[in-house]
Amino acid sequence: MTSQNMLVPEAMPGIATPANSPAAVPYPPPRSGGGGASIRKKHYSSIELSGGRANGWVESMKASSPTHAKAAAALAAAPADELEIPEYSAWIIQHPSALSKFEQIMNATKGKQIVMFLDYDGTLSPIVDDPDSAFMSEAMRAAVKEVARCFPTAIVSGRCRSKVYDFVKLTELFYAGSHGMDIKVPKGTKYTKKKDVILQPASEFLPAMNEVHKKLLEKTKPIPGAKVENNKFCVSVHFRCVEEKHWGLLVEQVCLVLKEYPKLRITQGRKVLEIRPTIKWDKGKALEFLLESLGFADCKNVVPVYIGDDRTDEDAFKVLCERGQGIGILVSEFPKETKASYSLREPSEVMDFLLRLVEWKRVSGAK
Numbered sequence: 001m002t003s004q005n006m007l008v009p010e011a012m013p014g015i016a017t018p019a020n021s022p023a024a025v026p027y028p029p030p031r032s033g034g035g036g037a038s039i040r041k042k043h044y045s046s047i048e049l050s051g052g053r054a055n056g057w058v059e060s061m062k063a064s065s066p067t068h069a070k071a072a073a074a075l076a077a078a079p080a081d082e083l084e085i086p087e088y089s090a091w092i093i094q095h096p097s098a099l100s101k102f103e104q105i106m107n108a109t110k111g112k113q114i115v116m117f118l119d120y121d122g123t124l125s126p127i128v129d130d131p132d133s134a135f136m137s138e139a140m141r142a143a144v145k146e147v148a149r150c151f152p153t154a155i156v157s158g159r160c161r162s163k164v165y166d167f168v169k170l171t172e173l174f175y176a177g178s179h180g181m182d183i184k185v186p187k188g189t190k191y192t193k194k195k196d197v198i199l200q201p202a203s204e205f206l207p208a209m210n211e212v213h214k215k216l217l218e219k220t221k222p223i224p225g226a227k228v229e230n231n232k233f234c235v236s237v238h239f240r241c242v243e244e245k246h247w248g249l250l251v252e253q254v255c256l257v258l259k260e261y262p263k264l265r266i267t268q269g270r271k272v273l274e275i276r277p278t279i280k281w282d283k284g285k286a287l288e289f290l291l292e293s294l295g296f297a298d299c300k301n302v303v304p305v306y307i308g309d310d311r312t313d314e315d316a317f318k319v320l321c322e323r324g325q326g327i328g329i330l331v332s333e334f335p336k337e338t339k340a341s342y343s344l345r346e347p348s349e350v351m352d353f354l355l356r357l358v359e360w361k362r363v364s365g366a367k
């Protein structure tokens with residue numbers, strides 16, 4: 001395993017709490033209390049002026065990134081259920097493998113229309129250090145293509161739409177980029193209205209996002225490993241390759257820039273801070289919008305299947321829970337607080353699941 005494709009374990013927060021209780025690491029993070037006051041004072045005094053949340057962010061980043069080399073190495077070396085982690089056994093009972101429960105899942109969809117929603121990073125492609133190198137395999141692309149022949153299929157990503165399309169390269173899919181803030185339907189289909197791009201609810205934020213992107217590029221330049229990505233309606237600040245001792249400084253720069261933009265907010269993903277508009281729009285809203293666009297707004301006979309690995313996917317899992325409809329599948333090798341009902345460990349298992357779905361459709365002739 002190379003450092004490019006090695007998955008560094010992230011977070012086992014919330015393993016002691018029941019599946020539907022509030023997240024172990026609340027978002028946005030609280031004003032911090034407790035230990036480390038002197039370090040915080042040294043590094044973050046200016047951030048206190050910009051809203052007092054910076055300490056909370058650094059703690060949240062640490063909480064989702066166990067950095068003890070020994071634990072990280074052990075977890076990376078063996079699947080969690082082979083390690084004697086009692087919490088994993090409890091967690092997998094609450095969130096069983098979508099592969100081992102495949103028949104049960106499919107029985108629940110009988111006679112109903114399946115609609116597929118797929119996250120990209122960490123779901124269709126393995127997590128790697130360089131966001132520009134997060135390629136999906138040809139085998140995965142072929143599996144997604146087959147799935148899309150069987151069911152309406154959407155990619156829902158934090159990346160900007162054009163970038164995620166450049167990775168996936170399948171014209172027949174629906175794409176919801178920028179965490180659902182940029183939705184495009186497949187060209188020349190019945191879903192196309194006047195244009196293929198059918199929703200951009202944050203377009204007024206485009207100038208601000210471009211400014212923030214430029215400012216963050218400049219401000220984070222001195223921080224080794226920091227990477228700022230323009231995702232059109234949001235900006236990602238990556239800290240995967242930033243040493244933990246610099247995280248405070250990174251957050252400080254982000255908070256200082258955002259001080260001038262009260263209508264933007266921060267959320268956290270996998271070793272990434274996401275700068276987003278404050279509008280009430282997320283992957284969950286995108287899922288609902290897409291279902292509506294497909295004509296399934298109040299339909300009882302539809303089963304949305306959402307597969308994702310990140311905190312931002314929880315908004316979609318939550319919508320499925322609230323609708324009392326659909327199947328949420330979290331991709332994770334480690335116990336995580338989630339509203340998904342099922343789990344898969346890694347993108348290769350996602351591919352197995354997609355292929356089984358295609359085979360099931362072929363054999364059953366289902367919708």
Ligand SMILES: O=P(O)(O)OC[C@H]1O[C@H](O[C@H]2O[C@H](CO)[C@@H](O)[C@H](O)[C@H]2O)[C@H](O)[C@@H](O)[C@@H]1O
Nearest residue numbers: 120121127128129131134157158236240270272
């Ligand atoms: O919603 P997603 O499709 O999962 O996108 C979320 C973010 O994914 C990317 O970052 C993540 O994957 C990178 C490549 O494996 C990894 O280096 C990074 O640490 C992860 O956070 C993407 O680069 C971001 O812009 C997306 O917002």
